[in-house]
Amino acid sequence: MTTTDLASVYRNYIACLNAQDWSSLGRFVHDEVKHNGRPLGLSGYREMLVQDFEAIPDLFFRIELLVAEPPRVASRLQFDCTPKDSFLGLQVNGQRVSFAENVFYEFKGGKIVAVWSVIDKAAIEQQLQKNDDAAAG
Amino acid sequence: MTTTDLASVYRNYIACLNAQDWSSLGRFVHDEVKHNGRPLGLSGYREMLVQDFEAIPDLFFRIELLVAEPPRVASRLQFDCTPKDSFLGLQVNGQRVSFAENVFYEFKGGKIVAVWSVIDKAAIEQQLQKNDDAAAG
Numbered sequence: 497m498t499t500t501d502l503a504s505v506y507r508n509y510i511a512c513l514n515a516q517d518w519s520s521l522g523r524f525v526h527d528e529v530k531h532n533g534r535p536l537g538l539s540g541y542r543e544m545l546v547q548d549f550e551a552i553p554d555l556f557f558r559i560e561l562l563v564a565e566p567p568r569v570a571s572r573l574q575f576d577c578t579p580k581d582s583f584l585g586l587q588v589n590g591q592r593v594s595f596a597e598n599v600f601y602e603f604k605g606g607k608i609v610a611v612w613s614v615i616d617k618a619a620i621e622q623q624l625q626k627n628d629d630a631a632a633g
Numbered sequence: 634m635t636t637t638d639l640a641s642v643y644r645n646y647i648a649c650l651n652a653q654d655w656s657s658l659g660r661f662v663h664d665e666v667k668h669n670g671r672p673l674g675l676s677g678y679r680e681m682l683v684q685d686f687e688a689i690p691d692l693f694f695r696i697e698l699l700v701a702e703p704p705r706v707a708s709r710l711q712f713d714c715t716p717k718d719s720f721l722g723l724q725v726n727g728q729r730v731s732f733a734e735n736v737f738y739e740f741k742g743g744k745i746v747a748v749w750s751v752i753d754k755a756a757i758e759q760q761l762q763k764n765d766d767a768a769a770g
Contacts, residue, residue: 499702561737561749563700563707565636570700570707572737572749584755598735598751600698600709612698612709614735614751618721 497606503564505606506571510557516549518542526607552579560596567604573597584617591627595619634743640701642743643708647694653686655679663744689716697733704741710734721754728764732756 497505509524527538536544549555554577561572575595579588595616602610634642646661664675673681686692691714698709712732716725732753739747 561705561707563702563705563737565700565702568698568700570698570735570737585758596749596751598707598737598749600700600707600735612733612735614733614753615755616751617754618752621722 497566497603499564499566502566502569502603503562505603506562506564506569506601507559509608510559510573513545513557518546521545524607526604526609529607529609529611531611532613551581551583552577554578567602569601569603571599571601573599584615584620586617586620586624588620588624591624593620593623595623634703634740636701636703639703639706639740640699642740643699643701643706643738644696646745647696647708647710650682650694655683658682661744663741663746666744666746666748668748669750688718688720689714691715704739706738706740708736708738710736721752721757723754723757723761725757725761728761730757730760732760 505524512520512524521542522538525538525541529536529538529541531541531544534540555575556577558574558576559571560574561570563570573596575597576592578590578592580590582588583593596619597613597615599611599613601608642661649657649661658679659675662675662678666673666675666678668678668681671677693712693714695711695713696708697711698707700707710733712734713729715727715729717727719725720730733756734750734752736748736750738745
């Protein structure tokens with residue numbers, strides 16, 4: 497696949513997530529996908545995403561930066577959402593938070609076979625702290 | 634610059650950091666560089682790096698994944714080091730920790746002009762928790 501093709505496939509993958517079109521997920525995600533070293537497989541990966549949307553009903557993936565060099569894609573995703581309860585071990589409890597995820601994908605046979613993701617937890621902590629300070633002030 | 638050229642420049646930049654060759658930093662970093670939205674400029678960027686090495690004397694940048702698509706590079710850096718005191722607000726205090734940084738760079742005129750970095754703070758927290766549990770056990 498060319499760089500352009502790969503970027504296009506990736507954009508369609510993100511559209512699939514935002515549509516919560518789980519029946520199409522297998523078009524983009526390999527049966528033997530690993531996420532941060534964990535061998536989830538397609539069904540485990542789908543389950544992770546379903547749980548993400550349950551925990552964050554207004555979850556929406558927005559691509560801020562996209563760098564493609566076959567067979568890999570790197571993406572900076574931007575989120576602006578309200579997790580219902582705790583998120584990454586933080587008591588968000590329905591507060592609105594904005595944060596980025598910098599994430600790498602490796603493709604095999606046109607599908608995502610490995611993901612290395614880092615979420616900007618420190619940014620969320622700072623926003624919760626600021627809300628706490630405002631509530632106390 | 635081609636993809637190959639850009640990847641090569643980036644590898645030389647990382648070698649410059651690992652050598653702490655601050656007099657050469659301006660070959661790789663633009664005078665008006667921004668880091669996570671902060672307009673540091675070359676001198677502020679150098680100061681940030683000098684402070685990183687003071688806080689983490691055995692700091693070493695290892696490239697795990699590199700994705701280049703001009704004018705951008707995305708890199709997953711892997712660290713295995715011992716911060717002296719606190720790091721990212723965590724009381725590391727000389728414990729050995731391993732963590733990744735997923736980071737994007739934008740180049741202008743062959744130099745880094747913008748950086749978007751996310752460090753895997755959650756991974757460090759888990760390691761400190763495990764050490765705490767072992768000490769208590």
